[in-house]
Amino acid sequence: MYIESEKKIVAKSQKETFEFLKNVENFEKLMPESIEKFELLSEESFLFQLKGMPAIKLKLDKTEPDHLVVLAAASDKLPFTLRGKIEAKGDKESEVQLIFEGEFNSMMAMMIKNPIKKFITTLSENLTII
Numbered sequence: 234m235y236i237e238s239e240k241k242i243v244a245k246s247q248k249e250t251f252e253f254l255k256n257v258e259n260f261e262k263l264m265p266e267s268i269e270k271f272e273l274l275s276e277e278s279f280l281f282q283l284k285g286m287p288a289i290k291l292k293l294d295k296t297e298p299d300h301l302v303v304l305a306a307a308s309d310k311l312p313f314t315l316r317g318k319i320e321a322k323g324d325k326e327s328e329v330q331l332i333f334e335g336e337f338n339s340m341m342a343m344m345i346k347n348p349i350k351k352f353i354t355t356l357s358e359n360l361t362i363i
Contacts, residue, residue, distance in 0.1 A: 234313075234342050236350050238331040238357035245363070247299050247321040250329060253363060254302040254317045257293055262363060265355040278307060286348065291315070312336055315353075331357050 243250050253259050257279050261271045270282040278292035294305035294314065302317040313335025320328045331353050337345065 234333070234335050234337055234346065234349075236333040236346070236353055238353045240328050240330045241357045241361050242322060243327050243329055243360050243363070244325065245327060246325055247319050247327040250319050250327040250360075251296075251299045251302065254319070254329075255293070255296055257291070257304070259363075260291075260356075263356045263359040265352065265359075283348075283352070306335075329357065329360055 245253065257277060258273050260279060260281070261268075261273075264271060264281060265283065267284040268281060269284050270280070270288060272280045274280055274290065278290060280288055280290045282288040289311065290307035291304045292307045293302070295301070295303040299321075300319050302319075304315045306313050313333060316332040316334070318330045318332065322328050333349055333353050
């Protein structure tokens with residue numbers, strides 16, 4: 234399954250946006266209102282739970298300074314990644330696109346596609362107001 238958000242303009246430089254996304258604690262600020270739980274597990278991992286969904290543990294998997302932050306599921310039960318691609322749009326603006334990639338059976342994919350799409354849209358929209 235491959236889902237990408239629209240590209241969003243963030244009123245921060247590329248470096249500032251990268252540093253914000255690299256700090257996993259900041260994801261709490263991006264979560265939808267339907268969040269029931271957010272727990273920082275380490276400097277590189279956190280657990281979150283949305284209403285009606287199981288808790289999901291994410292860990293910082295990879296970074297490429299100033300333009301890529303990759304989070305990966307910490308469980309093999311739901312193998313997926315969430316990538317944040319960041320491009321400079323001037324000194325004080327950047328453009329961010331979130332990309333969700335995961336391998337799920339067709340039944341699971343059908344059940345989670347819309348909630349995941351909504352989740353990624355909310356994360357990217359909340360990025361524009363940080």
